[in-house]
Amino acid sequence: MSVCIEFQDVSYAYPLTKKAAVRHLNCKLEKGKCYGVIGPNASGKTTFCNLMRGLCPKFYGGILKGNVLVEGKNLEEWEDGELSVRIGYVFQDPFAQVSGIKETVFEEIGMGLENTGVEQEEMIRRILEIAKVVKVDTLLQKNPLALSGGQCQRVAFASVLALDSDIIVIDEPTSQLDPDGTMDVFEIIGALKRQGKTVIIAEHKVDLLAEYCDEIIAMAEGTIIAQGTVREVFQLQILREKKVRIPQVVTLALLLEEKKKALSSIPVSEREAVAMLKERGDI
Amino acid sequence: MKTKNQTVMKLAQTALLAALCFVSFTFLQIKIPMPGGDATSLHIGNAFCVLGALLLGGWYGGLAGAIGMTIADLMDPIYITGAPKTFFLKLCIGLIVGLVAHHIAKINDSTDKKYVFKWSLIASIAGLSFNVIADPIVGYFYKQYILGQPQKMAEVLAKWSAATTFVNAVVSVILVVFIYNAVRPILLRSGLLVSQPKN
């Protein structure tokens, strides 16, 4: 598979801060895979996403060392407009993401399409399609400023999805959502993956990440402490040392191991865990 | 991207300050009735005009004040006639503050709190004293020649408006210096001061 984003020894400090927010990042992200970025607060997840999108240092200022390559091309060589179409980015704070200049959710979702010069019929078709997927189709006529936190988050998600970017970066998309809403978001991410898109998602809800992601990138104190498949990463001792959250099913498996009731391997989803437990069949 | 994004950001900030001017003028004012069916009021709208100039530079700050206050004037039956005058005056305030703060003192290049405090104070005083002097004078001529009010009354109005403008200016200077110096460190950190020290 081809590499679509590559970090080569990247360090970055925000302006007027002494400590670098991230240090010596090295990683390769492949096309068509889903990556989960995990780590405690202030470990640099958002900064990692910003770097990928070129917002650090172009927008925030600050000092960047090393290279970030998107599809083999250094970030600086990318045109601004082109990059914003190529990489869709859903930001962390849902409340701040409404543009505020559109009066209905329908137009809010369509705004990106207007800016990229899509024809009207096509625009309407795409908005309706996305709205259905993200389950905001009942809100289309509402004012974006009068939405509840959860609804806001969905609309922000929808307006970025509408652009149909190849790479989608999502920073904590479920912080305000109820459990069902959270499941919906992950379902959508699953669907994006099936469409062959590259998805990078930073989240605290590791249980669902474990279920939906191909690979996990674990960060702590501004460095990548582990990268690999879900099963590999969540077994690592270092995650627990650095206080990175791990999925409950993994905790369960490890506890069972301690009690000498080990499962055949480490499960990463509820389904797997139940299957393994059933297979053992000793209640 | 830098240039383009920075413009969008500056525009968004300008819009925000214009809105703040509008809101503070419209909702936080005390009207004082005056002879001639005119009124002047105690308000802090100018503070945001000055704040805009300190944060965004003269042009944008002046523009923010001009737009915000002009809209506010247009929405108010008592002030509506003064709208063109307001636009011109607020723009000037912004330019003067910008000139003092950014061209003379270059406060955005400094990290010295005391220096910034001192110069933001001087700049706001400069801008608002201009207002204290110019508002009644421009108002006088504006009323007399453009609106054709009787001379005697225009004089009375000018005197009154000079008094309230002075009170407003004092309150605004205190407020703006306080707000600016409180807001600055936060904005500086999050890269919101558009022309920040090069590093």
Added chain:
Amino acid sequence: MAIEVKEISFSYPGNPVTAVENVSMKIEKGERVAIIGQNGAGKSTTVKLINNIYKPTQGKIFVDGIDTSTKTTAQIAPHVGYVFQNPNDQIFNDDVIKEIQYVLRYWKLSEEEIGQRTEEAIEVTGIRPYLETHPFDIPLPIRKFLTIAVVLAVSPDYVILDEPTAGQDLWGCEQLKIVMDYLKKKGKAVITISHDMEYVAEHFERVIVMAHKNVIADGSKEDIFYQPDILKEAHVTPPLCARIGQKMGIKKKILNIQELVENL
């Protein structure tokens, strides 16, 4: 001594659709209650009514026997503390200590008392490393702890936390546990809104489920988390341990991982 909510209804000004309808609940002093439910169910609205930020259009609320409709919000604040969903709406001082002490000074408490309360609040919320930082420079999840500290310093009998778990990492959850333990020790009632069922199952005895502007269930966590139809109606899923326990056909009502391990 209790908060009694009696059949209240409320609609936001300028919005004819009611936000909550006929909600009743009673929360005793020292109790720990979690409110869960779908987005937009009216959870935040209900606690805002209890806090007297809004007055119900129908029904009455009594805090320790006082009818809230006869008081202002600021008069209820010493009894009921509310930590908002968004900390940015609350902070305005340029110094953490000043922020915590603002209301205490506003109430003209003695210097000694202020110092002691501040100290305790800082200790419990773990914000000591940030005392020198400008409040708006503190990372958002920790800024939330600052607003918690502000409420702890006020020391009301009822503490309401609106989604304290959103965006928190392990450290945050552990610190939150310390806060909860502290409040328990002090005999304060805690009312928490949360979407994190694991957290609810771990820290609360009683759970109130809200859906469609109303309370649809109220009971012990064992009861609630084992009633699939109610949970479904409220768009929540039970904690993972409960799900696995059920799927494995364990009879006992399991709610935490230790129990699950023991029963497997």
Added chain:
Amino acid sequence: MTEEQFVDSFRKYQKKGNWWCDFHPVAKMVTCLSLGFMCLIVFRWQVGLIIFLLAGGIAFLTPVWKKYFKMIGIMFLLGCVFTVIVRLYVHMGDPGPVAFYLFGKSVPVAAIISCLDLIFMIEGFLGIFLVFFMTTEMRDLCCCLEQLGMSSTVTFMVLSTFSSITSIKEKLNRVRESQRARGIETEGNLFVKVKSILPVLFPVIISSMTGIEDKTLAMDARAFAADGVHTSLRKIQPAKRSEKTVAVVAVIVSILGCVAGKLFL
């Protein structure tokens, strides 16, 4: 409106089903502004009254007439009663032909006329201005101006100012709520209110300023920086010949009116 109707409405030209509301925004703006400024410049009650009546007439033919007359009524009372009382008071006892006596003092005709001048200048301007604003959507106006060559950054700025006004008002309320919840009294006498200004104003300013960053990024995520043609979801009918004619006539009338008014009134 059902969802299909709503979506369908974007396929056609944006219409309200009222000739004035659907008047091409730019033509409408030119018409109203020129008439308004004529009113301002001539500063005579005759002209003001005509414009005022014209505005009222137009408003009467639109669906917003109720709201319009309520607003203009309030403004009329507020601005005018005030003007009359104070102006008459100032001019009472002035020399000149006397209209009537009030409290034993003469009220000259000139005073009444100057009153009327001021009142109708204000009300004429305000009336035509309100009629324009109440029947025109800012976004449509901006969209049309954009088509005429105004840069999209300017439209963004204008729309953003208006939207910021509403969002700041909302934020003010929210912050006031949270400050009350922590025990700071914000209601009561003037002193209490003044004391609560800072705790309310400060979080509002800071959080809206820091919110700008997110807003800019949100705009960026919606490809605002993308080069090339921008399309628009809402379609506005190009100005008809009749609408253009009206605008041109209004401009000519205003210019002539100004000259004539200054010379003969």
